[in-house]
Structures are given as C-alpha cells and as structure tokens.
Amino acid sequence: MLRLPGRGTLRRRGTVPQVTRRYLLLRVVQIVPTILGIVLISFVLVQAAPGDPVLALAGEHGDQAYYREMRRHFALDRPLPERFGIYVSRLATGDLGMSRIQGRPVAVIIAERIPATLLLTVSALLCSSLAGLLLGIVATLRRDGAVDLVTDMVTLGLHAAPVFWVGQISILVLAAGLGIFPVFGMRSTEPQAGGLPAALDVLVHLALPALVLTSQQLAGVARVTRQTLGRELDRDYVRAALAKGLPRGYVVVRHALRLALLPVVTLVGHRMGYLLGGAVVVETIFGWPGLGTLLLSSLQSRDAPVVLGIFLLAAGAVVVANLVTDLTYGALDPRVRHG
Amino acid sequence: MPATAMSRMNRFALALAVAMSLGLGACAPDDEDGPQTGASRVVVGLSELPGHLNPAITTAGGVHTVSEILYDGLIRLEDDLRVRPALARAWSYLDDGRVVRFRLRTDARWHDGTPFTARDVVYSFQEVLLRYHSRTRASLGTALTGVEMVDDSTVDFRFREPYGPLLRQLDVTEAPILPAHLYSETDPLTNPANRAPVGTGPYRFVRYDADGLRYAANPDYHDGRPSIDELHWRLIPDAGTQVTALERGALDWLFAVPGPERRRLEEDPTIRLLETTRGPGGSNCVMTLGFNLDRPLFGDERTRWGIGHAIDRAQIVDRVLFGQGRVAEAPISSGIPFAHAPEVELPGHDPEAAQRLLADAGWGRDADGRWLAMDVNGVTAGTPLAFDFTHFPSFSQYAQLLRAQLLAVGIELRLRPMEPPVFVEAVFTERAFDTNVVSYCHGPDPEIGVRRMYISSNIAPVPFSNGAAYANPVVDSLFDQARRSLDVEERGDRYRRIQEIVARDLPYLPLVETESTRAHTARCSGFRAGGHFAAEARCRR
Numbered sequence: 001m002l003r004l005p006g007r008g009t010l011r012r013r014g015t016v017p018q019v020t021r022r023y024l025l026l027r028v029v030q031i032v033p034t035i036l037g038i039v040l041i042s043f044v045l046v047q048a049a050p051g052d053p054v055l056a057l058a059g060e061h062g063d064q065a066y067y068r069e070m071r072r073h074f075a076l077d078r079p080l081p082e083r084f085g086i087y088v089s090r091l092a093t094g095d096l097g098m099s100r101i102q103g104r105p106v107a108v109i110i111a112e113r114i115p116a117t118l119l120l121t122v123s124a125l126l127c128s129s130l131a132g133l134l135l136g137i138v139a140t141l142r143r144d145g146a147v148d149l150v151t152d153m154v155t156l157g158l159h160a161a162p163v164f165w166v167g168q169i170s171i172l173v174l175a176a177g178l179g180i181f182p183v184f185g186m187r188s189t190e191p192q193a194g195g196l197p198a199a200l201d202v203l204v205h206l207a208l209p210a211l212v213l214t215s216q217q218l219a220g221v222a223r224v225t226r227q228t229l230g231r232e233l234d235r236d237y238v239r240a241a242l243a244k245g246l247p248r249g250y251v252v253v254r255h256a257l258r259l260a261l262l263p264v265v266t267l268v269g270h271r272m273g274y275l276l277g278g279a280v281v282v283e284t285i286f287g288w289p290g291l292g293t294l295l296l297s298s299l300q301s302r303d304a305p306v307v308l309g310i311f312l313l314a315a316g317a318v319v320v321a322n323l324v325t326d327l328t329y330g331a332l333d334p335r336v337r338h339g
Numbered sequence: 340m341p342a343t344a345m346s347r348m349n350r351f352a353l354a355l356a357v358a359m360s361l362g363l364g365a366c367a368p369d370d371e372d373g374p375q376t377g378a379s380r381v382v383v384g385l386s387e388l389p390g391h392l393n394p395a396i397t398t399a400g401g402v403h404t405v406s407e408i409l410y411d412g413l414i415r416l417e418d419d420l421r422v423r424p425a426l427a428r429a430w431s432y433l434d435d436g437r438v439v440r441f442r443l444r445t446d447a448r449w450h451d452g453t454p455f456t457a458r459d460v461v462y463s464f465q466e467v468l469l470r471y472h473s474r475t476r477a478s479l480g481t482a483l484t485g486v487e488m489v490d491d492s493t494v495d496f497r498f499r500e501p502y503g504p505l506l507r508q509l510d511v512t513e514a515p516i517l518p519a520h521l522y523s524e525t526d527p528l529t530n531p532a533n534r535a536p537v538g539t540g541p542y543r544f545v546r547y548d549a550d551g552l553r554y555a556a557n558p559d560y561h562d563g564r565p566s567i568d569e570l571h572w573r574l575i576p577d578a579g580t581q582v583t584a585l586e587r588g589a590l591d592w593l594f595a596v597p598g599p600e601r602r603r604l605e606e607d608p609t610i611r612l613l614e615t616t617r618g619p620g621g622s623n624c625v626m627t628l629g630f631n632l633d634r635p636l637f638g639d640e641r642t643r644w645g646i647g648h649a650i651d652r653a654q655i656v657d658r659v660l661f662g663q664g665r666v667a668e669a670p671i672s673s674g675i676p677f678a679h680a681p682e683v684e685l686p687g688h689d690p691e692a693a694q695r696l697l698a699d700a701g702w703g704r705d706a707d708g709r710w711l712a713m714d715v716n717g718v719t720a721g722t723p724l725a726f727d728f729t730h731f732p733s734f735s736q737y738a739q740l741l742r743a744q745l746l747a748v749g750i751e752l753r754l755r756p757m758e759p760p761v762f763v764e765a766v767f768t769e770r771a772f773d774t775n776v777v778s779y780c781h782g783p784d785p786e787i788g789v790r791r792m793y794i795s796s797n798i799a800p801v802p803f804s805n806g807a808a809y810a811n812p813v814v815d816s817l818f819d820q821a822r823r824s825l826d827v828e829e830r831g832d833r834y835r836r837i838q839e840i841v842a843r844d845l846p847y848l849p850l851v852e853t854e855s856t857r858a859h860t861a862r863c864s865g866f867r868a869g870g871h872f873a874a875e876a877r878c879r880r
Contacts, residue, residue, distance in 0.1 A: 055760055055802055064801055066473055073528065101390025103529035113549055168579055176583045183584040184575045187550055189382050287575035289549030296576060297387045301401070302760065 027323055034319055035312075039091065042311040043084055046304045053100065053302035074100055087308075096312070097305040101298075106309040110291065114276070116186055117290030120283070121275040123206060124213035129268050132218050136225025136264075137257070143230060151222060159219030167212050167285035174208060181208040184287040209286040213279055220267055228263050232256035262329065269325030276310075276317045379878040380569040381591040381863060384581040385551065388574050391533035392544065392552075394515045394870075395463060396471040400618070403512060404594055405552065405572060407870025409450075409538035410515040413441055413460065414506055418615065418868050420675065420783050422506045425562075426455065426516055426539065427494075436501035436825045443492045447561040449518045450543040457488040462519035467527045472514070478787055479508050482822070503824045504786035511540070511870050512622075513787070541565045541874040550574065566877040567863070582858075585610065591860045592873070598661035601856050613857040614663070615868030616674040621780025621788065623674035625667050626655075626737065628848040629766075629775045629806045635717030636726060636773065641700035642715070643845040647686030648693035649748040650741060655851050659736045663856055667849035670838045671789055672781040674852070677827050678789075678834035683842045685849065690748050697724070708749045725751035726773035729766055732756045737776055737850070768800040770808070777803060778853065785834050790818050793841060809846035 054070045071077045075086075090097060096106035135155065139148040158166065175181045182188070186205050192198040232238060233256050241251045276291060283292030291310055298306040385405065392406040413427040427441040447455040464486040468475045485497045496505065508514060516539065521532045536544050542554040542565065552572040556565040573590065575581045582600045584590040586607065596604060596612070604610050616623050628650075630637040637643055652666045665673075668681045686692075701714035702724055710724035730738045735756055742752040755772070757765060766772050781788035791797050795810035814837055821833035841847070859866055863878040 053760075055763060064799060066476055067801075069470075098529075099390065103391065103531075103533060116549060168577075171580055171583055176587050179587075183587050183589050184580050185550060185573055189380075189571050189573065189589075284576040285580055287573065287577070287580060289551075289574060293388075293574060293576055294549075297390075300387060301390060301399075303390065 024327070027326065031319055031323070035316065038315040038319075039088065039312060040084070042308055042315070043087060044080075046308050046311070047080055047083070049302075053304060055302075091312075096309040099298075099303055099306050101301050101303045101306075106305045109294070109306060110309050110313060113289065113291045113294045116288060117276060117279060117283070117292065119202075119206060120209055120213065120288055120290060121279050123210040124217060124279075125268070125271055125275065127210065127214040128217035129221055129264075131214065132221025133225050133264065135218070135222040136229060137252070139222065139226045140229045140233065141252070148226070152226075155219035155222050158215040159217075163212065163216050163281045164285060166215060167209075167282060170208060170212055171285070181205075186289055209279075209282050209288055212286075213282050217271065221264060224263050224267055225260065228260040229256055232260045265328055266325060269321055269328065272317070272321035272324070274314070274318070275321075276314050378568040379566065379880065380571060381567050381859075381873055381876070381878065382571045382573055382589065383592045383594075384575050384584060384590045385572050386576055386578070386581070386595075388549075388551065392536045392547070393517070393527070393530075393533040394511070395467045395517050396527055396533075398472060398474050398621075400621075403870065406536065407511045407515065407540070408542045408570070408873065409536050409540040409544055409554070410511050410517075411447070411539045412511040412514050412516065413443075413509040415871075416507065416510040416512075416783055416869065418617075420507070425510070426460070427509075430506070432501075432825065433495075437498050439496045439498075439502075439505055440489070441494045441496070443494065444561055445492050447539050448559055449520075449539055450537045450557060451518075453518065453520050455516075455518075455539050456491045457494045458491075459516050459519045460494045461486050461488045462523050463516045464514070466523065467517055468514050471527065474782075474787060475508060475513050477791070478504070479514075500823050501825050503822055503826075503830050504784040507782075507784040508787065510783070513782075541871055542570055545569075560874075562874070565874050567873050570873060585858055585860070588860065591863060591878075592866070593858045594855075596856045596858045598659075598663050598856075601661060601663065604858055609861050611859055611861050611864070613859065613866060613868060614854050615857060616672070616852065616854055617868045618780065618853070618855045621782055623672035623782060623788065624778045624780040624853050625672050626734075626850045626853055627667075627777050627779045627792075628741075628850055629777060630846060630848075631770065631772055631774065631806070632808045632846055633770060634726075634773055635715075636722075636724070638717050639700045639715065640844055641696045642702070642724075643848070644686050645693045645696035645700065645702075646745065646750065647845060647848045648689045648696065649745050649750060650686070650848070650850070651688040651744055652850050653688070654744070655737065655740060658740060660851060660853060664851045664853040667852050670841050670847070670849055671785055671834055672852055675781060675783065675785060677831040678785045680835040680838040683835075683838045685842055686845070693748050704749060709751070710749050723751065724749070725753065727755050728752045729755045729757060729762060729772040729775040731759055731762055734776055734778075741776075763802045766806050767802050767804060772806075775806065776850070777806065779803065779847075786818075786822055789834075790822075792847065793837070794818055807846035809841070809844070811840065811844065814840055 054067050054074065054076065075083065087097065096110070098104065099106055099109055102109060132155075135151045139151045142148050171183060175183045182205050186202060187198075188201050188205075192201045229252075233252070238251055238256055241255055242248065279288070279290065280292035280295055282288065283290050284296055287293070295307065295310050298310070387401050389399075389402040389405050391402065392409065394403050394406045394410060411426045413425060415423040415425040417423060426444055426447060428444050429442045431440050432438070433440055441460075443457055443460065444455070449455060469480045469483065470476060479502075482498050482500075482502045483496060484499055487495045487497065489495055517527070518532070518537050521537055522530055534547060538544075539561070541557055541560045541562065543557045545553040545555050551574050554570040554572075556568050558564050575584060578597050581590065581593055582596060582604070585593055585604075588609070595618075601612065604612060618624055630643055632638070656662065656664055656666060667685070669679055669683045669685070671678045671680065673679045673681070697710055701712065701716070702710040703713040705711050712718040712720055712722040712724070714720070728738055728741065735754070738752075738754045738756070742754060745752050762775075766775050779788060779792055791804050792807075793805060793809055793811075794815050795805070795812070796815075797805035798808045798810065817833045817837045821830045821837070824830045824833070857866065857868060857872075863876050865876040866872050867875065
C-alpha cells in the first residue's frame with residue numbers, strides 16, 4: 001500500500017474494503033487468545049482467593065465430615081487443573097455453570113441484572129459525554145475565562161472526590177434533606193399501576209444515582225475536549241479557514257471539533273467497556289439491583305461461578321468496546337487507515 | 340422466576356406479581372387485585388439478598404434472617420428462651436428419657452394447602468437437617484439414633500442416652516420443618532422450592548426479584564393470622580443509606596443499626612429501638628479472646644490471667660460497642676440464665692495485679708519497661724512478651740483498643756487482620772496464631788455454642804471450635820453429664836462447675852456480650868427480636 005507523507009493512504013478503488021475486512025478479521029481472531037487468557041487468569045484468581053467457599057455456603061458450625069461432604073458436592077475436592085478443564089469445556093458450549101448459592105444457572109442470574117446496570121451506566125455515560133462535550137466546547141470558546149475556570153474546578157473536584165462520599169452526601173442532602181429524590185432502589189415499594197407511571201417511577205429513582213455516576217465521569221470528557229479542541233483551534237488550517245471568511249462556529253464544529261473528537265471517542269469507547277461492571281460502588285450505596293450489587297453479594301458468599309461469570313462478561317465487554325473504538329477511528333479521521 | 344414457582348402461587352399473588360414485574364418501562368396491566376391502599380405493610384431493609392430461602396440447609400445468617408418467618412419449628416423459643424409449643428403441641432419422655440414423643444398439631448397446613456403431618460418432620464430431620472444444617476448435625480446428630488413416625492400426628496426422637504438440650508434445638512432457627520411433599524426424592528440443595536418456598540409460617544412467599552422480596556400474611560396460620568398484611572424486603576447494601584431511609588420513612592424495620600447511629604435514632608420520636616442478644620449469625624454472642632495453648636508463651640495460666648488483668652473490658656463496651664452490649668461476667672452468656680454463672684471470677688481491669696502475676700510467672704521488665712522471659716517454663720530467656728493478635732478486619736476496633744491497653748502495661752500486641760475465610764484457615768486449620776478474637780455465639784443452650792469451644796475432641800480443623808486447643812478431661816466429662824441430664828437444675832449445676840474450672844484455666848477470656856439493635860417505625864409495635872419478628876406486630880394506619 002502506498003502512503004504519501006501527511007496524507008494517509010492513496011487508495012485504489014476496491015482495495016480498501018478488502019484491507020479493512022482483513023484488519024477486522026485479524027482483530028476478531030486476536031480476541032480469542034485474549035478471552036482465553038482472561039478466563040484463565042480470572043479462574044485462577046477466583047479459586048486462589050484464600051478461604052473455603054463451603055464455609056460461606058453452609059454455615060460455620062459443621063464438623064469435618066460435613067465440610068468434606070459439601071466439598072465433594074460442589075466438586076471442590078478435585079484438583080484445580082481438572083476443575084479449570086471442566087469449566088472451559090462447559091464455557092465453550094456457552095454454559096457458565098450453576099450458582100452454588102442459588103442453585104440456578106449463572107447465565108440466568110446475570111441476565112436478570114444486566115438491564116438495571118445498563119440503564120444506570122448508559123444513562124450516566126450519555127449524560128457525562130454530552131454534558132462533558134458541551135462544557136468542553138464552551139470552556140474552549142471562553143478560554144481562561146470564568147466559565148472555563150469554574151468548569152475545570154467543579155468537574156475536577158467531583159472527579160477527585162470518592163464516589164461513595166459524593167453518593168452519601170447526595171443522599172443526605174438531595175434525597176433525605178430536600179426530599180427531591182427517593183433514597184434508594186430502582187422502584188417504589190408501592191407497585192405502580194400501568195406502564196407510564198411505572199416507567200416514570202424508575203426514572204425518578206434513576207435520577208440521583210445516574211447523576212452521581214455522571215459527576216464522576218464528567219471531568220474526563222470535559223477536560224479532554226477542552227485540551228484537544230484548544231490545540232486544534234491553534235492550528236494553521238483553522239486560521240486559514242477563518243481567514244477565508246468562514247464563520248467561527250462553522251469552523252469550530254465542522255473542522256476542529258471533528259479532529260478533536262478522536263481522543264474523546266477513545267475515552268468514551270473505553271468507558272463503554274465498563275458499562276457492565278463500572279457502577280459497583282454507586283449500586284451499593286443506592287441499593288440499585290444491578291450487576292454491582294450481585295457481584296458484591298456473590299463475593300461475600302464466595303459464589304465463585306457467579307463472580308467468574310461477571311468477570312468474563314465485564315472483560316468481554318471491554319474487549320469488544322476496544323475493537324469498536326478502534327474501528328470508529330477510521331470513520332472519524334481519514335488519516336487513520338488500517339493496513 | 341422459575342415456572343414451578345409460578346404454578347405454586349395462587350391467583351392473587353400471580354396478579355400481584357404480573358402487575359409488579361415491570362421491565363424497563365414495560366407495560367403492566369392495571370393493578371386491580373393489588374394491595375388496597377390502607378393495607379398494612381412493613382418495609383424491611385436488607386444488607387444482602389439471600390441466594391435461597393431454605394433455612395434447613397444452612398446456618399448462614401443472611402438466609403435465616405429472611406426465611407425463618409416462612410417456616411416453623413416443632414417448638415418456639417421466646418425472646419427470653421422459654422420453650423413454647425409450635426408445630427408440636429405437646430411432648431413426653433419415654434424409656435428413661437431415651438425417647439421423646441412429640442404430639443403434632445393437626446390443624447397446620449402448608450402454604451399450598453397440603454396438611455402438615457409427621458411425615459414432614461421425619462423427612463426434614465433425616466434427609467435435610469441432620470445432613471445439611473451444620474449446627475444441628477454437629478450437636479443433635481451425634482446424639483440421635485433415629486426419628487420415627489408413630490402415626491400421622493406423632494413422632495418419636497430416639498437417643499442412645501437421654502439428651503437434655505433437645506427442646507432448645509427444635510425452634511425454627513435450629514430445626515425448621517420443610518414440606519416433604521415438595522422435597523422428598525429431590526436434592527434439597529438445588530430444589531426449586533428453595534427460591535419459592537412453601538412453609539407453614541405466619542407469612543407466605545409471594546415473589547423474589549433483584550429489588551427484593553415480598554411476603555403476604557398467611558390467612559390460615561395456625562397461631563392466628565398476622566396483623567400486618569405484607570412484608571416487603573428491600574435491598575440496601577449500604578448501612579448508612581439504610582438508616583437514612585428509615586428516618587425518611589422509606590423503611591419500617593431494620594435488623595441492625597450501626598453503633599454510632601444508635602444514639603441519633605434514640606432521640607428520633609418517629610423511631611423505636613429494640614435491643615436483643617440475637618444476631619443474624621446466632622444468639623448470645625460473646626466476643627472472646629482466645630489463647631493458642633500450643634504456644635509455650637501462654638503455657639502458664641498466671642501469664643494468661645496477667646494479660647486478662649491488663650484488659651479494661653468496660654472500655655470496650657463504651658468505645659467499640661457504643662453501649663450495645665455488656666462486660667461478660669462468666670464464660671457462658673447471661674442470655675442462658677439456667678447455665679450462666681455470674682459468681683465465677685474473671686480477671687478484672689487491674690494493671691497492678693497484671694504485673695504481679697506476670698512477675699510470678701517468671702517475666703521481668705527491662706529498662707524500657709518491656710516484659711522479657713526470665714524464668715518462664717518452656718520459653719527461652721530474653722524472649723519478649725509480644726505476640727500476634729489475629730482478627731477479622733471488622734473487629735479492628737477491638738484490636739486497636741486491646742493493643743493500647745496491653746501496651747500500657749508493657750505487653751506488645753501485633754495486629755493480624757484477616758478476612759473471615761482466611762482467618763478460619765489460619766486459626767483452626769493451620770493453628771498459625773498466638774491470640775485471636777472470635778465472636779462465639781452461645782445460642783439458646785450451652786450444648787450448641789459453648790461445648791464446641793472447650794471439649795478436647797474439638798481440637799481439630801473445624802471452624803469456630805476449640806481454637807485454644809484446651810484439653811481437660813474433667814471439663815469433657817462435665818459437658819457429657821450436662822448433655823445427658825434432662826433436669827435443668829442439674830444441667831445448670833454442671834455448667835456452673837465447668838465455668839469455675841475454665842475461668843481459672845482461662846484458655847479464653849470472654850470480653851463482652853454483644854447486643855444488636857433493631858430499629859422500627861413508631862407507627863408499629865409488638866415486634867420481636869427472633870425470626871418471626873413481625874408475626875405479632877401491629878401498625879397504625
């Protein structure tokens with residue numbers, strides 16, 4: 001493939017889709033060993049965690065024979081490599097195993113919790129991305145002005161504050177104190193009649209935890225947008241475009257922002273991976289019935305199959321999100337071509 | 340929700356479940372059959388959702404807290420541990436006490452309408468409790484030779500020799516009765532009824548989802564229908580949020596309030612507190628300092644008593660428990676009045692006595708005030724009196740305070756926080772510790788929670804057993820006598836003699852008896868501390 005300095009690839013009609021397809025294939029094939037590695041490491045980590053899961057399962061007052069029986073029951077008396085072999089061969093058929101505590105398939109248990117977590121994390125991701133982008137643009141256009149400074153200080157402060165603290169304070173002030181939001185949960189205890197009131201009920205409960213999660217993520221997007229957009233605005237092509245008489249807003253949005261978006265997309269794409277596992281603390285504080293609270297309770301009860309299932313799901317999501325992010329580059333920036 | 344669970348629900352519950360199972364803004368039909376406004380309801384805060392609701396296959400506190408109210412035992416233990424009839428209405432002793440015959444209620448029904456019979460009792464003990472309920476298996480299981488059905492409403496418990504503690508081990512905590520018609524011929528660990536339970540208890544199961552659980556009053560409860568129509572259990576893992584929700588009226592009942600929050604709630608006129616020695620893991624729990632008697636350092640009881648005198652246990656009640664508890668007066672908890680021996684002497688806070696006893700045991704102080712072995716049996720001269728203290732991270736405040744108290748008399752404590760499963764392995768399996776602190780729950784009878792700490796056959800890799808490795812044939816024999824006797828006074832006498840001996844030998848120093856504080860809305864009254872906490876409560880509309 002021919003490259004011209006500074007102008008990317010010289011294309012011939014028909015070759016690029018093929019190359020892209022090869023690149024895509026390569027990236028997908030790369031995923032297999034990555035996932036296998038993740039499975040191995042997660043499995044070993046979960047199993048190597050000290051302590052005896054049987055204790056958490058059965059209670060603490062048994063005799064030796066009892067614990068021996070329970071260990072056999074859960075196949076915990078087999079050697080680790082054998083257990084890993086069984087796990088992987090089942091995993092290959094899409095079977096995540098059975099929860100030791102609940103006696104139900106792990107896949108079912110996890111699937112039940114995905115909607116709640118996605119609702120919370122996607123809301124927060126959308127809010128933080130849009131609000132962060134807007135704040136970043138406004139701050140750039142008023143560089144070093146009051147808006148810029150205040151935005152920077154507030155978002156950075158929220159980012160730096162521990163999320164459990166922000167969560168607690170927001171519950172105390174906004175929910176308990178002012179009574180604007182419900183204190184906990186995803187739905188009211190009183191059942192809501194009809195679809196619309198029920199949806200509104202969830203929305204009302206969603207607001208505060210989503211706000212807290214958004215506040216944590218705002219700084220990243222706002223600061224990166226401001227930085228990269230600022231850098232682009234200083235470039236010659238912007239000056240040229242302005243000199244040509246194009247309106248400032250048009251130049252900023254159509255030229256500079258498009259290039260400045262690349263790192264922002266990286267950042268947001270990176271976050272996508274954490275959509276399934278990134279809200280453990282917020283879910284715990286607000287009693288949000290998602291994967292985070294499931295992970296916490298499964299860790300406490302040492303329900304290894306469920307913990308492993310969540311790990312794999314979260315890791316898989318990160319891998320896929322990275323792939324998608326990489327591929328999005330090409331769409332945004334013609335300079336990036338995959339060969 | 341599994342299909343089997345659905346089929347077992349009645350129409351009302353089904354309609355309720357459909358109305359409430361809202362996906363993400365999915366449509367739900369109008370809630371005509373739902374609870375009428377004004378139906379009394381108690382919303383309970385839960386720190387963790389239990390994986391299942393079968394109290395017969397585990398002693399895990401999380402499961403028992405939520406599930407006991409769905410079931411019954413043969414007897415019921417009042418909050419003061421008095422025995423009352425439950426599924427058994429009467430009992431008598433045959434064959435010199437080797438057989439205990441229970442007459443069962445004939446008017447009790449399972450929540451699905453099936454009558455309760457002796458078959459359920461025999462099945463529950465033989466196939467489930469004596470196999471999977473670790474406490475019942477470890478205590479009752481070693482004494483029992485059989486549980487036999489005499490007729491539909493009569494059951495015999497047969498023993499090798501008379502077994503005194505039996506009745507206190509038959510309540511819903513130690514021996515909940517499961518429905519044989521749903522469980523027999525299945526694996527009780529994976530039976531779908533574990534997630535959609537059918538019991539005989541005052542409340543019946545309605546639904547269980549990621550938000551929490553819903554129960555409804557059992558209209559046919561043999562002891563009378565509960566006044567509160569519904570129990571809603573809501574998951575709130577964070578203790579701070581739980582208290583805030585209670586103050587805001589979003590919750591009505593909390594099983595435990597953190598010590599520091601208690602004083603604030605005490606002053607809140609909308610909230611009532613209920614102190615109890617029942618905790619989620621067991622009742623009558625005593626925070627206990629254990630010495631590893633395998634260590635030559637602790638070979639002399641004067642050393643152990645000396646360390647005991649250096650400890651100010653009243654300060655623990657103040658600073659660690661915020662008043663939620665009391666100094667332990669005897670090795671057996673005051674919550675078991677027939678066995679508790681307050682007259683027994685334990686080392687009180689007395690730094691001078693501590694120094695005197697350590698000196699007697701052969702320790703001497705160097706220029707820096709540290710104790711070094713001068714002439715201590717089995718300890719190399721010059722060894723400092725410094726040792727590890729193994730504890731759960733959640734008990735770190737005990738650890739910090741004890742370290743400070745011991746340091747004041749020149750003893751160095753090295754703190755070793757360990758997560759519970761790691762702790763169990765280090766202390767009870769590997770015996771790699773010097774001293775530790777364990778919350779030993781004595782339960783309703785010393786046979787359940789005290790015997791395991793002291794008998795020599797329990798020097799084995801069994802969690803929360805004889806961690807000190809204390810072996811005294813006299814004590815072993817007294818425990819056996821106390822277990823064999825059917826006479827409460829005689830049993831109490833044996834336990835008092837045991838306490839005199841173990842207080843002198845001091846393999847363990849009982850520190851404080853912990854209490855737990857329940858909190859509820861002032862709108863309701865009549866709650867109890869035990870598993871059937873809401874069965875007799877009432878709420879103002």
